[in-house]
Amino acid sequence: MAFAGIVTYSFRMPASRPNDDERALRPQSDSPPALCTACEARHRGVCGALDGEQLAELARASHLQVIEEGAELIGDAERVESYSNVLSGVVKLTKTLPDGRQQIVGLQFAPDFLGRPFREESTIGASAATTVSLCSFPKSTVERMMREQPQLENRLLRQALDELDDAREWMVTLGRKTAAEKIASFLLMIARNIAPRAAGAGETASFDLPLTRSDIADFLGLTIETVSRQLTKLRIDGIIRIENNRRITIENVVRLAGRAGD
Amino acid sequence: MAFAGIVTYSFRMPASRPNDDERALRPQSDSPPALCTACEARHRGVCGALDGEQLAELARASHLQVIEEGAELIGDAERVESYSNVLSGVVKLTKTLPDGRQQIVGLQFAPDFLGRPFREESTIGASAATTVSLCSFPKSTVERMMREQPQLENRLLRQALDELDDAREWMVTLGRKTAAEKIASFLLMIARNIAPRAAGAGETASFDLPLTRSDIADFLGLTIETVSRQLTKLRIDGIIRIENNRRITIENVVRLAGRAGD
DNA sequence: CGTAGAGTTGATAAGGGTCAATGGTGGTGG
DNA sequence: CCACCACCATTGACCCTTATCAACTCTACG
Numbered sequence: 001m002a003f004a005g006i007v008t009y010s011f012r013m014p015a016s017r018p019n020d021d022e023r024a025l026r027p028q029s030d031s032p033p034a035l036c037t038a039c040e041a042r043h044r045g046v047c048g049a050l051d052g053e054q055l056a057e058l059a060r061a062s063h064l065q066v067i068e069e070g071a072e073l074i075g076d077a078e079r080v081e082s083y084s085n086v087l088s089g090v091v092k093l094t095k096t097l098p099d100g101r102q103q104i105v106g107l108q109f110a111p112d113f114l115g116r117p118f119r120e121e122s123t124i125g126a127s128a129a130t131t132v133s134l135c136s137f138p139k140s141t142v143e144r145m146m147r148e149q150p151q152l153e154n155r156l157l158r159q160a161l162d163e164l165d166d167a168r169e170w171m172v173t174l175g176r177k178t179a180a181e182k183i184a185s186f187l188l189m190i191a192r193n194i195a196p197r198a199a200g201a202g203e204t205a206s207f208d209l210p211l212t213r214s215d216i217a218d219f220l221g222l223t224i225e226t227v228s229r230q231l232t233k234l235r236i237d238g239i240i241r242i243e244n245n246r247r248i249t250i251e252n253v254v255r256l257a258g259r260a261g262d
Numbered sequence: 263m264a265f266a267g268i269v270t271y272s273f274r275m276p277a278s279r280p281n282d283d284e285r286a287l288r289p290q291s292d293s294p295p296a297l298c299t300a301c302e303a304r305h306r307g308v309c310g311a312l313d314g315e316q317l318a319e320l321a322r323a324s325h326l327q328v329i330e331e332g333a334e335l336i337g338d339a340e341r342v343e344s345y346s347n348v349l350s351g352v353v354k355l356t357k358t359l360p361d362g363r364q365q366i367v368g369l370q371f372a373p374d375f376l377g378r379p380f381r382e383e384s385t386i387g388a389s390a391a392t393t394v395s396l397c398s399f400p401k402s403t404v405e406r407m408m409r410e411q412p413q414l415e416n417r418l419l420r421q422a423l424d425e426l427d428d429a430r431e432w433m434v435t436l437g438r439k440t441a442a443e444k445i446a447s448f449l450l451m452i453a454r455n456i457a458p459r460a461a462g463a464g465e466t467a468s469f470d471l472p473l474t475r476s477d478i479a480d481f482l483g484l485t486i487e488t489v490s491r492q493l494t495k496l497r498i499d500g501i502i503r504i505e506n507n508r509r510i511t512i513e514n515v516v517r518l519a520g521r522a523g524d
Numbered sequence: 525c526g527t528a529g530a531g532t533t534g535a536t537a538a539g540g541g542t543c544a545a546t547g548g549t550g551g552t553g554g
Numbered sequence: 555c556c557a558c559c560a561c562c563a564t565t566g567a568c569c570c571t572t573a574t575c576a577a578c579t580c581t582a583c584g
């Protein structure tokens with residue numbers, strides 16, 4: 001059941017036909033494919049390393065997938081035959097102990113690259129925290145391009161180092177922060193990824209949590225009860241508003257940051 | 263006092279003079295510099311990506327440092343002007359919260375590469391857990407070579423991905439394991455890095471802990487008292503022998519692994 | 525031989541886990 | 555349109571693991 005809930009489209013399916021206007025705007029053969037021009041990965045993601053021709057080649061080999069909430073993308077220790085870019089939604093990376101204890105070890109947002117080069121099988125599981133759309137490529141195509149275009153490897157190195165910084169930041173949270181500090185740090189991290197404008201300067205920020213209470217607990221090394229209690233505490237203290245289970249408003253970003261422990 | 267306790271040598275200092283026999287063995291101008299031939303980093307580390315000429319050039323710009331136990335290599339948020347290879351000893355990577363709580367977020371052994379490309383200042387602190395020897399290069403030389411030799415970037419990407427796997431492995435340990443499991447996991451990890459032979463197949467393994475109880479606590483998100491109590495418990499159960507504060511013998515690797523939670 | 529620093533051990537307390545009951549909310553079918 | 559159910563989240567009572575505080579031991583070193 002690994003791919004339950006995954007719908008796959010081809011980039012050349014009828015729904016994505018370019019119309020005459022679009023064609024007229026990019027007549028050259030090495031201009032970016034129509035579907036790449038609006039893609040975040042083309043600018044901030046790994047595809048930014050490719051020239052027009054390479055991008056066209058990759059687009060020809062790629063396909064769009066829409067994965068519904070909860071579906072598994074990659075099982076632990078499963079052989080992986082493709083890489084992907086996250087186009088929208090949130091992917092959670094998980095590790096599970098033999099007795100079932102689970103830890104979320106990372107979250108991926110658009111336009112992150114999803115996959116583990118240089119390893120036959122993945123060491124972690126990946127699943128859709130929300131509905132996710134992915135642009136997936138065959139492993140072999142990406143690996144050939146890495147050899148032809150060093151810029152691509154450079155982009156992957158930059159993302160790997162950023163993820164490493166994130167992982168180490170969370171090690172501090174997991175190892176040394178209290179439950180209250182963990183929740184505050186988590187809300188701030190989500191806000192910065194989902195509503196960067198508001199979280200940066202503004203005093204308030206509203207967003208839908210991409211995770212259930214159970215996921216948040218698995219991310220912070222807590223139980224769902226503790227997560228719930230700490231959210232309630234922040235609500236009573238007037239720092240957040242809980243519109244419904246998923247939707248949160250941070251009433252005062254500065255005060256919340258003051259409770260994150262750093 | 264950032265560099266207290268650091269002794270610096272040049273690679274061309276008298277103590278490292280090549281004798282006639284060594285010269286005779288490698289007459290070509292692009293053969294590896296004498297001091298690189300015996301270096302682990304030349305084979306398993308990043309230097310393996312360089313050809314003879316590049317290696318010679320890098321060696322000319324590099325210098326050997328011996329850092330005594332406890333000395334700080336890089337302060338948090340400090341500007342870094344050089345990269346290094348770890349030649350021997352153990353470097354601990356730390357993060358500290360404003361109120362002083364500390365978390366060790368990684369350990370580096372020979373022949374790991376030390377440094378954070380693409381960032382002006384480091385986001386973590388680094389200090390010598392044991393006496394450490396480093397081979398250091400100017401930032402600019404390494405960065406130019408990264409552009410000239412894509413293989414170098416490939417090596418860095420591989421190391422970054424390995425470190426990311428390690429960091430995520432420890433996130434599980436920090437977030438979901440009990441104190442007893444944390445200590446068992448830690449001892450196994452150290453044994454695998456310091457005494458790989460014995461830890462792999464053998465039933466017993468002896469080694470010197472590269473960390474104090476306080477460091478172990480900071481690595482595992484515990485207090486020194488809990489670390490001490492759990493070590494005592496393993497000793498009483500006949501799984502380890504504590505020769506002295508630093509030296510440990512794992513009497514039964516299999517039984518210890520059974521207590522690591524995975 | 526005395527002191528300092530690291531480690532151990534013990535008593536107590538608190539933070540967060542566990543177990544159990546209750547409270548929303550969204551989806552389905554009558 | 556409403557009632558019911560399933561699932562998620564909240565709240566409460568209690569307990570356990572680990573932190574905290576304190577005393578003591580051991581070893582290295584002058």
